[in-house]
């Protein structure tokens with residue numbers, strides 16, 4: 001029987017899904033192919049790179065006969081040559097472009113991973129690590145040391161871990177290792193380094209973190225240069241490492257779009273295989289936000305001898321567009337066990353002998369996860385760690401009963417009435433800070449800094465429980481509490497977030513500014529980096545802004561790559577809302593440094609934490625079985 005399935009879900013369908021389906025039906029005359037097209041296009045809209053047609057739980061389930069008929073259609077191929085659609089051996093059905101992105105990306109990663117060598121002898125590594133981790137305890141730093149020692153000789157390296165596990169601290173040391181042993185690693189004597197991130201905000205945070213990491217290491221290396229009567233402890237490498245540290249850039253991190261020379265006019269990139277990036281080492285932070293197409297572009301824009309280091313937290317939300325690249329890469333490699341040769345090299349350098357994998361895993365030893373958290377005293381840490389994987393049911397029961405775990409708090413929010421009470425409570429708890437923002441004569445730099453202390457994050461964009469509805473509610477409640485004129489769109493202290501890139505004005509999606517009354521009337525102030533990475537303040541007339549929204553509350557998706565002291569997270573009260581996932585809650589809570597609260601119902605929280613994101617695609621298998 002090769003009838004098309006008659007229960008393809010019609011919900012959440014985009015106009016493009018319908019147009020493409022109709023077009024395929026008209027041109028091919030095959031209702032079966034049209035149904036598969038609809039499934040693949042709809043799947044892409046939900047972030048999947050393909051539709052798994054054989055999935056009994058999928059909206060569109062194709063039986064064996066239907067799959068057989070589909071496989072024989074002239075428009076469907078196995079990926080070895082161009083066909084509009086690809087049906088692979090596991091019954092994953094791809095639009096050609098997504099097939100290309102996935103298979104080319106997998107091939108590029110595997111090719112880079114296969115080039116790995118171990119060029120530095122153990123004794124030299126031991127000396128290096130002594131200098132780079134001087135004064136730091138063994139044990140908790142084992143995986144940081146392992147990463148620094150394992151990166152020389154790799155062309156592709158992924159360092160992951162939750163917030164505060166020391167990814168930036170470690171990457172500075174990894175870069176120093178590459179600089180120190182550049183030629184042995186097949187790099188030029190003075191390799192050039194590019195820092196990049198998927199969004200401007202994340203790029204800004206990366207440069208700040210690298211600058212801080214460099215300064216801390218500089219002090220540590222400098223201390224031993226004058227060992228104050230204890231010359232025996234001096235490590236002769238330190239002056240050299242200290243000099244090399246200057247070669248690590250800390251002022252200029254670019255967005256991936258800028259790094260790759262994005263051309264908005266024709267939605268293409270100037271950097272690619274024919275015009276590769278000049279840099280020898282490329283570091284990309286917040287890699288969980290990078291989608292399949294962009295990651296392929298990046299891999300193909302690297303010279304074969306360049307080194308790519310990806311940093312990120314695969315527990316966070318996947319990219320907005322199709323793919324869950326970082327999570328797939330991490331899932332394709334055994335979690336921290338090393339291949340025997342690397343394990344043997346590193347064992348004498350670590351307190352605990354590293355676990356060994358004998359599986360023929362292509363990426364083993366090139367994907368490392370940091371597990372020790374360094375944010376001492378953070379009352380949020382237990383909650384963040386609990387939420388990163390499927391939480392222990394006992395932990396969740398206790399949280400729901402006690403309504404708090406350290407600095408993570410729950411507030412019951414089943415309806416708009418309760419939401420208003422949550423907002424009023426939030427305003428009271430932060431009244432001093434809000435008052436200072438809403439009072440004229442605030443310094444722009446200071447106001448922007450204060451604004452970053454607080455952020456409300458919403459799972460939804462629209463409706464009373466979405467960011468837009470909440471912004472309106474907050475403006476009304478602030479008007480009552482602080483006497484501002486809530487009927488006007490613009491008022492002193494209104495925070496706004498840009499929602500569309502404006503290359504001409506230098507304002508980008510996600511930039512947050514604040515409206516302040518001054519001598520020139522009301523202007524909206526932003527902290528922006530120039531092309532050299534120098535941060536400065538710039539103001540715009542409200543009329544000159546590209547598309548924007550109020551930013552008391554923003555969506556969790558928009559908050560990725562940012563960090564705030566205090567975060568309140570609003571989840572919809574309906575547990576069946578499909579937006580609720582564990583990654584969403586984890587991403588929101590891990591934006592907070594000191595305090596977080598969740599406004600929702602117990603059922604919604606339980607539902608979210610029981611629902612991990614599962615994106616359909618074949619990347620992790622392709623990486624596992626080259």
Ligand SMILES: Nc1ncnc2c1ncn2[C@@H]1O[C@H](COP(=O)(O)OP(=O)(O)OP(=O)(O)O)[C@@H](O)[C@H]1O
Nearest residue numbers: 136141162163164165166167168169170209374375
């Ligand atoms: N080995 C270490 N010894 C002492 N402190 C450390 C060590 N590693 C990291 N830290 C400290 O822990 C804090 C977090 O480190 P870092 O910023 O490198 O983590 P991260 O994983 O990049 O965090 P995030 O993802 O939240 O940006 C910093 O203050 C850093 O100085």
